[in-house]
Amino acid sequence: MNPVLRGLAANPSMPSELIDRLIALADADIAEILACRPDLGHAQAVALAASVEESVARLAYEGRLTAADIDPATQPEGALALLSEGHAHSPEWARHFAGDPVAEHREKLAACPGLPDDVVEKLAADPDVKVVAELALWTKPRTAARLASHPHAAVRRALAANEATPPVVLAALLTGEGLPPVRRCLVCDREETPFVHDPHCPRLDCDLPPGASCDGSHESTRHDTQLAALSNPATPTEAVVGFVDHPSLLLRWALAARPDLPPDVCARLAEDANPGVRGDLAENPAIDDALIRVLATDRDHEVRRRLAHNPRVPLDVLTRLAGTTRIGATLLPRIASTSPDEAEELAASPNPAARMLMAQRRDLAPAVRDALADDSDAKVVKSIAPHPGLTDSRLSAMLDRYGSQVAARVAANPDATPALLETIARHGPAARKALREIARHPHAPAPALLACLRDARARPIAAGHAALPPAVIEELLTDAEVAEAAAANPSLPPGVMSDLVSRP
Template sequence: MNRVLCGLAANAALPSELVGRLVAVADADVAMELAGRADLSHAQAVALASRVEESAVRLVHGGRLTAADIDPVARPDAALALLDERSGNPEWAFLFAADPLSERREKLAACPGLPPDVAETLAADPDVRVVAELALWTTPDVAAGLAGHPHAEVRRAVAANEATPPAVLAALITGEGLPPARRCLVCDREDTPFAHDPRCARLHCDLPPGASCDGSHESTVHDIRQAALENPATPTEAVVGFAGHSSTLLRWALAARPDLPPQVYGRLAADTVPGVRAELAGNPAIGEPLIRVLADDPDHNVRRALAHHPHVPPDVLSRLAVTTRIGATLLPRIATASPAEAEELAQSPNPAARMLLARRRDLPAGIRDALAADPDAKVVKSIAPHPGLSEVQLRAMVDRHGVRVVAKVAANPDAPPALLEDLARHEPPVQKAFREIARHRDATGPALLACLADRQARPIAAGHPALPPPVIVELLSDTDGQVAEAAAANPSLPLAVMKDLMPQR
């Protein structure tokens, strides 16, 4: 890979003439970068697809090529991509339905809007992978017809298809009204009874860990049920009985459903497996009484999931903030807190609660400023990137709390250039601050030069347009390929240098 040419191909300031010259000499790596350019002309896209066939699919998905540009025989992958975008010639579907390569028929089976005759052909395909792919994406009537397919893998795909009729999904769970499956992926390949060793050392074995068949296709039947439980179209009455099932995976899938009766949620809240309870804790459908029960759960992951619940009461959330590592994220309940709730949280004696509120970026000026002056460094660290803070406020944060807040102050979109330069020279240095400064829109040349000394910030700084052009040129020969590529993609790279970098035909 030529990292410099890849960077150049992605450079937004590269003139159209030079884009055309790159197209004429592009290899696969450069072509992938060129295919993503917003200013690539139609003629350049056609030329690029002709030179590097692998780029055609990306060009199709980017809307740069049409059916008129593609020969389905010469470029089958691009033609299939057009069919997937509903932009291909409908006649191509008949061509690929008879393609000798099953991989192409499988790709076709996933395309939307297939003609009925093509869907019928694919439904009878001798390769079960093709039929399963069709079953996963097809229309309700075709899915219903495939529910009784003799291969259990096809039924598993039908169970995962959200277009499958509810009554059919219920039948797949119980098996009632459907003929027994005759084959599965396990008994296709192994003499039964067979249980796949999770530590299987066979090089070309792709059976899932734990796959088994004793003639009843039990592992695939389990997978069918799990897919149906995860399918929102499956009727509630068909799934409630799984709350006491012996399979953890089935109970886990059930706990995520938003349509269960309260008593079923209550039973799942007492599940012995923490993962099931954690899945339930994040379920938006559970009510406040159960939320308060789960807030006292001994498992940390359950409480953390509950903190992300969109309807958790503020008082419960304040308690969770003390006992649970939530992470540096804006919680849904904080994002939707009313002005009165926000005011209450801002005045909470619990710094963890104030810290949660400080992660919002749309706070009224009064609350924002009060949190910016908070005595707790964790609160200040959370509020530091909030827009609207003045240079005086940002400098005061650094003066009070030092290295604990420097990186977050540097991330503030309104941090002025002079402050960024000072932060880049802060003693002791703060590594994370260099990365924030390097990506800041108002970073200056001197600040960026300081960032170049940090290994992780160096490739970010190399792509910043405020970096002095002579430095950008020097970085083109950096021993770190990421840095050289970023420098080549820098829009401040001089035009004369861009021309000099062009390979000769």
Template sequence: MHHVLCGLADNAALPPELVDRLIAVADEDTAANLARRADLSHAQAVALAAHVEESAVQLAYEGRLTSADVDPVKQPDAALALLDERVGSPEWARLLAADPSVERREKLAVCHGLPSDVVETLAADVDVRVIAELALWTTSDWAARLARHPHAEVRRAVAANEATPPAVLAMLITGEGLPHAQRCLVCDREQKPFVHDRHCPRLDCDLMPGASCDGSHESTLHDMQQAALRNPATPTEAVVGFADHPSLLLRWALAARTDLPSQVYGRLAADPTPGVRADVAENPAIDDALIRVLAGDRDPEVRRRLTHNPHVPLDVLTDLAGTTKIGATLLPRIAAASPAEVEELARSPHPAARMLLAQRRDLPPEIRDALAADPDAKVVKSIASHPGLSEARLRAMIDRHGVRVVAKVAANPDATPAMLEDLTRHEPPVQKAFREVARHPNATGSALHNCLADKQARPLAAGHPALPPHVIAELLTDTDWQVVEAAAANPSLPRAVMSGLIPQL
């Protein structure tokens, strides 16, 4: 019954009076589904929050509750959610700043627009985790103040905050102009020097693997530098020197920045670690010359990531497509191709280039139809889901290429009901096609009945509104809970059946 009720809670056709009944018997899981309903009234939201306390937070974030609906003493987590949405009372913030729960004070520190006295209170909290959370999300002025905090963990959080002033970030990354940190999470708990065992057996230990402190708080300072390197507000001149740093993680953090001089990208493109070179390859800030160098990289992942660079020249992309596993995805450079480039790609002698173009779903009809008649099955498979293709062209694809294109044809938005039925009877059967048919809006009851025989397509078919009502009702007792929930959520489930599924109080 639990899965039936969860499914009913998602059923868009559930009438208001049955929503009321379901609220009265809902458990936490059912309440979570009910809280997502687009038609949930304010009165129903208040009733749900009162019946299932855990749902109040979700309802607050969904905008279903107001400050008048929440008692911050009895529902502190819902009050936090409203504060996070900037619709809570300032008095709530003052109350929660003194909450005995560290987790709640941490959540409060994330909220924007807090009264200044609350920020002062949080900045002086007895638990450094609260101060660090504040430092991560606070304003520019407060970030500058907290950069001088004696605890290195707070400074690490300031380094990740994009509101931190650039000059302060530069000081954090170099250490110049700031007093030395006095403590870190490691020396707070352990005798110096200490290196945390990467396979620590202590169940109550929350130190990161490899965390260490010899008095200089080295692991936290390293994390702080990494955070600052990833922070786009950190000045370019403060980060360029890290291109040759012995730490792989610091070089890697630098590789994704888009504000570096070309010679720095060149040094990173020669890094011995493929992951660093791969991040550089996808970086839209690198120039044409470096793109062509990286196109010859020995690592296949570097070359694959280069194909995702929005500025890769088409000739380089075409060459890479023939030797690199790109997958069925629309690449940024292909999506941005001009009409002239689209025609050029469509005429390419390389099937891989035509296949990349076929991933677009906005092609001119003449190019779309030409690719649909392509002799290469991979090109046809890529174009098969393009809207606007006629039934005759779709059937011709299957006649020429068989099982290689059946699933993609089934995913075409213009596939007719008759064609979808035929695809579910295709010999040999294509498992992916059943899933595509089961989610297709044009699928008929007969086609969906055939999909029920496939284990992965069965839950999808059970939720399809074209499935006959009596079949939907039968699936409510299925052995697969996913099928049960999908059937209960099916808007074609008869109202009388819905009513009978909800227990009477």
């Protein structure tokens, strides 16, 4: 891998004629980057596909190639990529791959949209169960209903995850009622039963999931099928509620996250012994106000933290949680949906934790924003510091009052001026956390970026900043740790780019 050429391949200022030269030099690694360039022309994409065979699929996924550019017989990965992205509506291609002797090609075809009916029929009868399972995962309701009686457990497990599977079929897959017995699973296909797969299996060619087991009842795949059905929003509510007391933790956990649970089921899950179940329930918008208040007193910190993320949590509960629970610097859904009156009330709360929550908003009214910026609590000021619209004088005042406590967040403000960023960069060791924010800030001036280059963590970011002097960028090309970022810098002179492409 040549890091300089990788960087050049991503450089947005790379002239078109140099892209042509780089295409001729590209290996698979560089071709992957070139294929994603938004300015890559069609002729260049065709040239890249001819130069680096491994790039064809990526070019097809990116929409750089058309069906006329690809031969499915010699470029199957590219042709399948076009089919999967809907860029090629070719029944002939689909029929070609449905009979392909390579099972992986048939499996990829099975996930493609808009397949002809005869191709779907052929894939549904494929001798490789992985092909049929892939079809089951993506197929439409009619075929899904027919595949529900398939004798292999892997096909039924895939159907249970498909949101297009009819609800009545999902209910049957969840309980097993009304379906013929499963005959095979991936475990008993390969091993004599009873068998439990070693989670630390040393066999390099083994792709069975850790812990997969079969004693003749295909129990691990049946469990996976139930888990998929419980996680599927199309599975009817009446079919899932019976799992509230199931001995499997994973099944109860999946149930707790469903937004369609009735109150009595939520109440029982709130008493679950596992905090993970209670945590998922706490974040679930299905729970009512009474249960929210019960969970707000849960003994487990993570349950209370998850409750704070519930979009329906009352503000009084949220305020109490903020004072006793480490929520983190994040915009909570309930805070994001506050009305203007609620926002003003929280911003004026005597509880600094409540003010800090509101300070995470980035669309506050100017008066509310400025009041929080002048707050007497450093944590509140730190939270509001990146809010757009704050004046240079207010940002400077924050920095004067709280220094390194707020420096990084002030540097992250989109309206921070070059002079302010340079001031923060001169703060010495106390400003080290701010240097990464400065290094990625579009207003960062050259003197501040030079300071960033002296910090190990900010250096790779600063090396790609367009405000760096060209001479400095050129020097960084010899530094192995930042050469790629420097080569991708849009301010790298075209002459230097040309020399780099010309080097052996």
